[in-house]
Amino acid sequence: MGSCEYHLPANAWQAGFERKMKMSVVEQINQQAQFEQEQQQRAYQVLQNEKSMPVKMWTNGVVVDDNSKQQLLQTAQMPFIYKWMAVMPDVHFGLGATIGSVIPTKGAIIPAAVGVDIGCGMMATRTSLTASDLPDNLHALRTELERLIPHGMTKRGRDKGSWETPPEMVDEAWASLVADFELICAKHPRLKNTNNRKQLGTLGTGNHFVEICLDEHNHVWIMLHSGSRGVGNAIGNHFIELARKDMQKHFINLPNKDLAYLVEGTEHFDDYWFAVGWAQRFAMKNREIMMQSAIKALATIIPKPFNAKLEAVNCHHNYVEKEEHYGEEVMVTRKGAVSAKLGQYGIIPGSMGAKSFIVRGLGNQESFCSCSHGAGRVMSRAEAKRRFTVEDQIVQTEGVECRKDAAVIDEIPSAYKPIEDVMKAQQDLVEVVYTLRQVVCVKG
Numbered sequence: 001m002g003s004c005e006y007h008l009p010a011n012a013w014q015a016g017f018e019r020k021m022k023m024s025v026v027e028q029i030n031q032q033a034q035f036e037q038e039q040q041q042r043a044y045q046v047l048q049n050e051k052s053m054p055v056k057m058w059t060n061g062v063v064v065d066d067n068s069k070q071q072l073l074q075t076a077q078m079p080f081i082y083k084w085m086a087v088m089p090d091v092h093f094g095l096g097a098t099i100g101s102v103i104p105t106k107g108a109i110i111p112a113a114v115g116v117d118i119g120c121g122m123m124a125t126r127t128s129l130t131a132s133d134l135p136d137n138l139h140a141l142r143t144e145l146e147r148l149i150p151h152g153m154t155k156r157g158r159d160k161g162s163w164e165t166p167p168e169m170v171d172e173a174w175a176s177l178v179a180d181f182e183l184i185c186a187k188h189p190r191l192k193n194t195n196n197r198k199q200l201g202t203l204g205t206g207n208h209f210v211e212i213c214l215d216e217h218n219h220v221w222i223m224l225h226s227g228s229r230g231v232g233n234a235i236g237n238h239f240i241e242l243a244r245k246d247m248q249k250h251f252i253n254l255p256n257k258d259l260a261y262l263v264e265g266t267e268h269f270d271d272y273w274f275a276v277g278w279a280q281r282f283a284m285k286n287r288e289i290m291m292q293s294a295i296k297a298l299a300t301i302i303p304k305p306f307n308a309k310l311e312a313v314n315c316h317h318n319y320v321e322k323e324e325h326y327g328e329e330v331m332v333t334r335k336g337a338v339s340a341k342l343g344q345y346g347i348i349p350g351s352m353g354a355k356s357f358i359v360r361g362l363g364n365q366e367s368f369c370s371c372s373h374g375a376g377r378v379m380s381r382a383e384a385k386r387r388f389t390v391e392d393q394i395v396q397t398e399g400v401e402c403r404k405d406a407a408v409i410d411e412i413p414s415a416y417k418p419i420e421d422v423m424k425a426q427q428d429l430v431e432v433v434y435t436l437r438q439v440v441c442v443k444g
Contacts, residue, residue: 043428044366047087052076054084056366059091060425062417063378067093072101074255080108082330086367088337089425090376090417096240096258099336099377102370106330111243111272112258113333114320116236118276119283120227121316121338122347122373123291124213124358126434127298128307129220135301138212138401138440144297145210145442149290151203152444161202161229161444162195169292170201173285177278184235184275191238191275195230200282201289204229205444207411210294212440213356221436222294222308223356225349226286226444227318232279239272280319287314313345313358317373325368332368340364340371340430348430349374350419352411352441353397357423359430371429375419381410388412402441411443 047055047069053076057064068091075097076085082104091100096112103113135141150161163170174197185192203210203226213221228235243260246268247253254260262269295308320333338346342363348371349356363369379387385406394404396413423432 043425044086047072048076049073053081055087056084057087057091058367058372058426058429059087059089061421062089062091062376062425064091065093068098071098071256075101075103075110075113075259077255078105078108078110078259078261080105080261082106082328083326086337086370088367088370088372088376088429089422090336090372090374092377094335097333097335100372101335102337102368103333103335104325104330104368105333106328107264108261109264109269109272109320109331110259110261110333111236111239111276112260113335114236114276115318115335116233116240117227117318118232118236119280119316120225120318121283121287121314122223122225122349123287123312123314124221124223124347124436125291125295125308125312126215126310127220127222127295128310129298129302129304131214131218131220131439133302133304133306134212134220134439141212141297141301142401142440142442144300145212145294145440148293148297149201149203149210149442150199151208151210151442152205161204162198163202164198166198166200169289170197173289174200177282177285180274180278181231184271184278187271188238188275191231191234194234196282199229199231200286201293202226202229202286203290203442203444208444209352210290210442211356211438212298213436213438215358215434215436220298221434222291222298223347223349223436224287224290224294226283226290228279228283229286231282235275235279239268239275242268242272276320280316280321283316284314311358313347315339315346323368325365330368332370334370334373336373336376337370338373339369340367341369344369345433346371346430348372348419348423351375351413351416352402352408352438352443353400353413354416354419356419356436356438357432358434358436360433361430362428364429367429371426372422375416375422377415378417379415381415384410384412384415388414397441400438400441402438403443408443 086102088100210224340361344361
């Protein structure tokens with residue numbers, strides 16, 4: 001059978017092409033309008049370019065700077081991202097990865113995305129005490145917290161928060177960690193000479209804190225924020241360096257060196273997974289020991305007997321773990337984000353002087369069951385120190401027994417996003433169980 005051909009006149013082909021183009025433009029306009037309408041109706045915005053996976057951002061009513069968006073898109077271009085990335089309303093630019101990002105991956109992991117404060121997180125416990133049980137002058141309570149929990153920096157800017165002689169509770173906790181730590185050090189001996197046992201149960205520096213808070217019913221809470229301290233920092237930096245060397249070895253060029261990754265099934269991946277899991281356990285125990293010290297401080301100042309364990313929450317917000325999502329096992333890195341599975345309790349602290357929240361997860365699948373880890377910075381620490389004065393700090397922390405000096409200006413409330421806006425943007429991720437306000441704050 002011969003072929004059959006049909007030829008359009010040249011002008012007819014051109015007319016058809018122009019009609020198609022005109023229709024395409026109209027369709028594009030309609031599609032864009034529909035997309036924008038859906039964006040407004042949805043709880044999240046979608047960020048994406050031609051090279052990246054989608055980035056779903058729970059940021060309605062919250063400002064997101066361009067540097068953060070570019071950093072998110074860079075990460076979303078990695079070939080092992082699973083489905084999409086999720087971004088929480090406290091999002092801001094960070095070292096290694098964007099703070100407030102949830103990075104699901106299959107087949108590889110980015111150590112710099114987990115970061116160097118492995119297992120950093122929060123713990124809170126509700127006591128049977130009420131506001132009327134607290135002394136009128138809270139300075140003595142702050143002083144006792146500072147005495148019992150090693151924290152802060154030396155005049156030379158070095159971390160001085162270590163035990164000279166660790167108490168018995170530290171030795172007991174370390175006994176449950178030391179065997180696995182020795183296994184890690186056997187393969188990676190440079191990690192042996194780190195601050196480990198003597199920093200277990202200590203606060204650290206920066207935005208780490210211990211607070212005494214009151215809820216809506218004037219119940220007294222203890223809330224604290226810290227991670228895996230010096231040993232976690234050393235583990236993070238060590239494996240970030242190994243990941244970068246792996247990229248060089250295999251001639252893998254990346255748009256950002258912080259995206260260097262470890263491939264599942266390799267020796268470096270297996271070693272990292274073991275070490276990061278250990279650091280996360282260290283961080284959990286670190287917070288538990290500090291909580292015991294804080295309870296002791298409260299009992300020293302308030303002679304009245306009280307129950308300090310009515311409700312307790314202990315959660316990471318810088319970590320990685322394997323979870324099941326959409327029927328598949330996925331490695332989920334939460335960089336400044338909290339797990340918010342259905343019914344799961346979490347902690348979202350505001351800035352010093354602002355509200356904080358005990359929340360319950362709603363199990364939102366599109367966020368990979370996550371929520372924010374705090375308010376999120378709107379400016380760098382250096383910018384905050386340039387812009388604000390000690391007088392500003394005094395005004396903004398009125399009613400809170402805390403340090404009010406130049407060394408903590410970078411933690412001034414104005415350096416953070418309004419926590420009310422952050423909570424409003426994630427109403428479909430968590431529900432508020434308790435609203436807390438600080439009355440005492442000890443900063444690292």
